[in-house]
Amino acid sequence: xxxxxxxxxxxxxxxxxxxxxxxxxxxxxxxxxxxxxxxxxxxxxxxxxxxxxxxxxxxxxxxxxxxxxxxxxxxxxxxxxxxxxxxxxxxxxxxxxxxxxxxxxxxxxxxxxxxxxxxxxxxxxxxxxxxxxxxxxxxxxxxxxxxxxxxxxxxxxxxxxxxxxxxxxxxxxxxxxxxxxxxxxxxxxxxxxxxxxxxxxxxxxxxxxxxxxxxxxxxxxxxxxxxxxxxxxxxxxxxxxxxxxxxxxxxxxxxxxxxxxxxxxxxxxxxxxxxxxxxxxxxxxxxxxxxxxxxxxxxxxxxxxxxxxxxxxxxxxxxxxxxx
Numbered sequence: 077x078x079x080x081x082x083x084x085x086x087x088x089x090x091x092x093x094x095x096x097x098x099x100x101x102x103x104x105x106x107x108x109x110x111x112x113x114x115x116x117x118x119x120x121x122x123x124x125x126x127x128x129x130x131x132x133x134x135x136x137x138x139x140x141x142x143x144x145x146x147x148x149x150x151x152x153x154x155x156x157x158x159x160x161x162x163x164x165x166x167x168x169x170x171x172x173x174x175x176x177x178x179x180x181x182x183x184x185x186x187x188x189x190x191x192x193x194x195x196x197x198x199x200x201x202x203x204x205x206x207x208x209x210x211x212x213x214x215x216x217x218x219x220x221x222x223x224x225x226x227x228x229x230x231x232x233x234x235x236x237x238x239x240x241x242x243x244x245x246x247x248x249x250x251x252x253x254x255x256x257x258x259x260x261x262x263x264x265x266x267x268x269x270x271x272x273x274x275x276x277x278x279x280x281x282x283x284x285x286x287x288x289x290x291x292x293x294x295x296x297x298x299x300x301x302x303x304x305x306x307x308x309x310x311x312x313x314x315x316x317x318x319x320x321x322x323x324x325x326x327x328x329x330x331x332x333x334x335x336x337x338x339x340x341x342x343x344x345x346x347x348x349x350x351x352x353x354x355x356x357x358x359x360x361x362x363x364x365x366x367x368x369x370x371x372x373x374x375x376x377x378x379x380x381x382x383x384x385x386x387x388x389x390x391x392x393x394x395x396x397x398x399x400x
Contacts, residue, residue, distance in 0.1 A: 078323050083172070083271050085237055085273050086111075088352035089348060090125075093175050098135060106170055106171035107135065110138065111178050113183075119144075120143045171248075175388075179359070195246070199243055200239070216230070220270065223252055223253050225251075225253040228357075231353065253366050274365050275369075276365070276369050283352060283354065288345050291323070303328060314328055368388060
């Protein structure tokens with residue numbers, strides 16, 4: 077109870093996290109730390125749904141526009157930066173409000189990074205060869221046999237995380253789940269008393285509708301022109317983390333001539349839905365989480381929006397008051 081308070085506001089993409097966080101910033105002295113792997117990059121504005129200048133003026137935001145798209149940014153970098161910022165915000169007598177949908181960042185912030193060894197080039201090549209021959213669903217079934225917990229969390233269409241989980245097991249004989257358990261036992265306690273809140277619209281069709289509407293809005297705002305400017309840079313390519321971000325990856329492929337505009341639109345919406353599904357899968361396995369699941373989390377109905385805001389404010393005030 078002597079630890080300072082902090083708030084985590086998590087949820088799938090397009091669930092309304094930014095709107096709710098900005099409203100809270102009008103009610104309480106808090107500062108927002110972005111927990112989003114795309115918002116750290118300058119020039120990734122429209123496709124990442126980055127808060128605009130008027131929204132940023134409402135409340136101080138951190139970890140937005142801190143890197144060029146050519147630079148890498150890891151979960152370990154995020155943990156270092158976020159902990160330092162939280163300490164500074166607390167010292168100013170304000171509340172750290174961490175908002176986003178990059179669940180790996182939240183997990184690493186809470187528990188730290190594991191010392192999982194890197195796989196050898198041979199093991200990595202072997203996995204990729206198997207994926208090319210048999211498909212990622214075949215490898216996902218292999219993961220279910222050796223690490224069912226990770227397999228339940230990793231979608232068969234998420235090759236990057238699936239490959240990493242198999243690399244860990246084949247390199248060490250120890251599952252990713254066991255590495256994480258060891259990690260949690262060894263890590264120093266997180267130096268904040270945190271209230272974790274997840275925003276998830278119900279029914280799921282509400283979220284799907286918001287995703288499609290937001291992607292269409294991005295296209296109307298000039299998303300293609302934004303990515304064309306990135307595409308024209310000789311130092312950027314499709315394998316960079318910034319360009320692999322959902323939406324940007326599909327627009328980049330369209331500009332490279334891999335498919336037409338209509339296909340890009342459909343793939344962009346589908347990829348965003350898949351991202352939301354993965355985020356919800358992470359959250360369903362999260363501990364000590366309070367769900368906010370209004371019928372209309374998008375706020376299309378004023379009464380629904382007001383109920384959502386009041387419930388969130390009540391949760392935050394209860395958490396703060398327990399610290400006093």
